[in-house]
Amino acid sequence: RIVPLVAAAPLLRAVVKTDKAQLVPGEKAEYTITVLNVGSNPAEDVTLRLNYLAQYQPVEGTTVGFRQEMQAALVLDGIHLKPGESKNLSATFQLKEEALAKEELLVRADLINNSLQTRSAFLSNAAFVLPVSDLTLRMAQDRVTAVPGQIVSIPARVINKGNQREQISLVATAGPFQKVTIYHDLNRDGLRQPGEPEITTVGPLGPKEEAALLLEVTTPKNARDGAVEKVSLSAAPEAAQGKMVVAETQVAYSRPVLHLAMKGREGRMVPGELLTVELDILNQGSNLAKQVELELAWPAQVELVAADQTAGKAAAGSSVWRFNELGAGEKRVIKASFRIKSGTGVGTGVQLKSMLTYQDQAGNR
Numbered sequence: 001r002i003v004p005l006v007a008a009a010p011l012l013r014a015v016v017k018t019d020k021a022q023l024v025p026g027e028k029a030e031y032t033i034t035v036l037n038v039g040s041n042p043a044e045d046v047t048l049r050l051n052y053l054a055q056y057q058p059v060e061g062t063t064v065g066f067r068q069e070m071q072a073a074l075v076l077d078g079i080h081l082k083p084g085e086s087k088n089l090s091a092t093f094q095l096k097e098e099a100l101a102k103e104e105l106l107v108r109a110d111l112i113n114n115s116l117q118t119r120s121a122f123l124s125n126a127a128f129v130l131p132v133s134d135l136t137l138r139m140a141q142d143r144v145t146a147v148p149g150q151i152v153s154i155p156a157r158v159i160n161k162g163n164q165r166e167q168i169s170l171v172a173t174a175g176p177f178q179k180v181t182i183y184h185d186l187n188r189d190g191l192r193q194p195g196e197p198e199i200t201t202v203g204p205l206g207p208k209e210e211a212a213l214l215l216e217v218t219t220p221k222n223a224r225d226g227a228v229e230k231v232s233l234s235a236a237p238e239a240a241q242g243k244m245v246v247a248e249t250q251v252a253y254s255r256p257v258l259h260l261a262m263k264g265r266e267g268r269m270v271p272g273e274l275l276t277v278e279l280d281i282l283n284q285g286s287n288l289a290k291q292v293e294l295e296l297a298w299p300a301q302v303e304l305v306a307a308d309q310t311a312g313k314a315a316a317g318s319s320v321w322r323f324n325e326l327g328a329g330e331k332r333v334i335k336a337s338f339r340i341k342s343g344t345g346v347g348t349g350v351q352l353k354s355m356l357t358y359q360d361q362a363g364n365r
Contacts, residue, residue, distance in 0.1 A: 011039030016124035037081035038318035101131035101164035157364040175229035177220035185212035201230035256289035
């Protein structure tokens with residue numbers, strides 16, 4: 001005998017679609033899941049398991065009814081579908097900031113018929129991560145103090161915060177009398193070492209990768225005390241959609257500025273009379289003065305009688321006082337007494353001359 005058999009069972013299908021084909025990190029994408037029973041029997045106790053990539057994060061409040069499973073899937077249990085019935089569900093995901101450019105984004109829907117122990121998988125349409133160029137540039141110091149003529153080093157960092165590898169161009173600018181050179185700080189110690197190259201580009205840097213830089217600024221010797229000049233560094237990705245970023249720091253000049261005043265009696269004097277001279281040395285600058293030398297010279301008609309400080313060097317007609325250091329705002333006073341020699345003719349002019357020399361910490365004299 002021939003016995004005809006007719007198969008009757010539920011047949012489950014799912015269509016998964018995203019509303020965006022391209023996303024940038026941080027952007028949200030909504031997925032619509034249509035679940036259908038195209039079979040001839042009802043489907044009882046069906047589970048929908050929505051598997052998503054690690055680059056996605058479910059948006060809170062958009063996955064009502066789903067339960068989270070292992071940070072990799074959303075699960076909805078207890079679905080019932082009559083023959084020919086369909087149900088529409090939705091879930092929204094946010095693309096994480098660490099998503100890389102041109103990555104393919106897929107969501108897989110698994111339909112599990114728990115009664116019949118069957119499973120079917122369905123993929124969504126593909127979405128892709130758009131490339132993003134984003135740089136961060138940081139100077140290690142907002143303000144650097146320099147002695148005029150000094151070479152100062154300013155560490156900096158450039159960070160690729162985008163999602164693709166970038167070759168980065170660098171440009172440094174400074175005041176009209178400054179010279180700035182950019183070096184690649186290979187060992188990241190903030191000091192220029194032999195073998196560290198001068199650069200105008202750096203990279204390519206991967207996403208979240210950073211490069212250590214060193215700006216070497218040669219300052220002018222004639223900069224005045226208290227002057228401030230800007231040093232700026234700009235970085236631009238070579239990708240067409242990239243934007244330039246700029247970081248700035250200030251170079252403040254600090255140097256000693258010594259002022260010399262000589263006070264003494266003026267007018268007519270007779271031979272044998274004493275002349276007392278007071279020499280005031282004041283550091284009006286903001287930095288330390290070194291190797292300070294004060295020389296006082298007098299003509300042959302005058303002889304030195306006494307001084308309140310011993311001279312470091314004395315010769316006929318002159319004395320030199322030396323100080324190793326003179327701090328900012330510090331003052332030194334030297335008093336010396338002279339006698340007009342006997343026999344000096346009437347109307348002879350007698351003039352004392354003083355000369356002050358000193359150095360700053362960079363050795364400028």
